Structures are given as C-alpha cells and as structure tokens.
Amino acid sequence: MTGFGAGAASSDGTSVAVEVRSVNNRFLKIQTRLPDGFSEIEPKIEAVVRDRLNRGAVTVSVRVETAGRASRLTLAADVLDGYRADAEAYAVKAGLAAPTDLSAYLRLPGVVREEAAAPGDPAADAKLALHATKDALNALNDFRAREGEAMAEELRSQIATLRNHLGAVEERAPGLAEEFRSKLHGRVSALLAQAGAEVSPADLTREVIVYADKADVTEEIVRLRTHLDAFEAALAGDDGVDSPGRTLDFLTQEINREINTVGSKANDADLAGAVVGMKGAVEKLREILQNLE
Structure with a gap:
C-alpha cells in the first residue's frame, strides 16, 4: 500500500x-537514506520497519540538524583546477592575460563545499533517529489505514456487483434446458417434416438430458457463493488473519x-452478459488487491 x-525527535x-x-x-x-555517521543504526531501523x-x-x-555544531567549508581543489585550466586556455586563445x-573562482559552483557537522554523541543521535522512525511509521500506518478502509469499501462494492x-x-440457468428442448424440437421437426417423419420423444429427451448435464452450473454457483462469503469474511477480519491480502x-x-x-458451460446470450459483468468486477478486485496488505 502507498503511504x-x-x-x-x-x-x-x-x-x-x-x-x-x-x-x-x-x-x-x-x-x-542516512547521513554520515549513522550507518551503524541501519539494521535497527530496518528491524523497526519489519516489525510494523x-x-x-x-x-x-533521516535528516539531522544540530545547533551549535558548525559545519565545515572545504575547497574542492580538483574543481578549482578545472576552472583555472579552462580560463587560462581561453585567455591564451583570446590573447588576454x-x-x-x-x-x-571561489564563487563558481562546486568550488567550495559545505560538509555536514559531525555528530556529537552517536548513541544519543541514534536513539533519537529510532524514536523518530517509530513515530513516522505510526503516521504511515494511520495513512495506510485510511487508504485501506477506502479500498475495502470498493472491494465490498465489487463483491456486491x-x-x-x-x-x-x-x-436464468434452470430455464436453459427447456429452451434448448423447444428450439431443438422446432429445428428437428422442420427438417423431418420435409421427409414426412416425426421426431421421437425419447430421442429428443435424451438430447435434452445430455445438454442439461453439460450446461448445469449448479455446483459452480454454490462454490462462487462460498468464495464470495469467504472473501467478505476475510475482508472483515472474521477469519482471524491480520493481513488478508x-x-x-x-x-x-x-x-x-x-x-x-x-x-x-452456458451457451446463452443472457448468461454470457452476466459472465462478462462478473469478469469486469474480478479485474477491478485484482487492481485493488495489488495495493492491499
């Protein structure tokens, strides 16, 4: 999650x-990102982060400011030499002194550098840095909690969809077999009428039974409802998992x-529309879950 x-301190x-x-x-x-002299506390800072x-x-x-400890100005001799060489080369070319x-030269960028003041008491400064890190992580978690609630609300909306x-x-599913029987009977009857024959009720019933078995989505519906219930339970924390991501x-x-x-399974326009709608909701779930812990 972003935050x-x-x-x-x-x-x-x-x-x-x-x-x-x-x-x-x-x-x-x-x-x-630590200032000079704070590299020793990097493992401690990482441990605090992993704990939260x-x-x-x-x-x-981490940024440190210390009153009363003067920073030191240093001369970048290599930079100064570069400026002087360029100036002297130009002077020779232009016929100038x-x-x-x-x-x-001292006013040119990079010639004079300011070094940060050295820490006075590393142990005390490290303690301050850890304290400030914990406060920052508390603020981060508050930020993420607000964002998480907004995402949870959007997840609930997609589950409702x-x-x-x-x-x-x-x-729609229970009526598919009867519609198939009616359409099949009409098509077969029309074809057989040209030959002066009639469709056998037993043959028609057998085909309808085969179709109904292939198109039956009862188990899928039951499992979908179970998964949706489990999703909402995990989102609400009812499953006992602290980080449900x-x-x-x-x-x-x-x-x-x-x-x-x-x-x-279901070869039907209305069901296809519902399936497309569900797939769209699932894609939105995936997008949101990329940001959820």
Missing part, C-alpha cells in the same frame, strides 16, 4: 527528522476460475 509518514540541540514513504510492492523492500510493515517498497529518509584573482450478476445466472488474492483466483467455467 507517507513523518516523525521527529530532539534533545540537547540535536533534531532528527524522519520521513517514511511506501509504494506498492508484493514483498517488503526497505531502502534507507509486511509489504511495500519502503524508503526511510590569465586571471590571477582566486576570489572570482458479483452477487448481483450471480443472482442473474442462478435465475494473500487470502483475498487466492479467493479472487478461485472466483475467476468458477466464472470461467460458467462461461464455458
């Missing part, structure tokens, strides 16, 4: 700000499997 959270003039961003990912992938999150590509950015005043289409299938993924696959079977 953002920020946290901060300060003590004795040192302030640590942490931002945690999460984007969709099937597994948990953690990337940390299960899925997502997560980026943790090479510039000798270094103050002009599936139930409506399934009800249409259940209502994988369960819902599996149930969506099973729902799609049964819908495909109904579509292949």
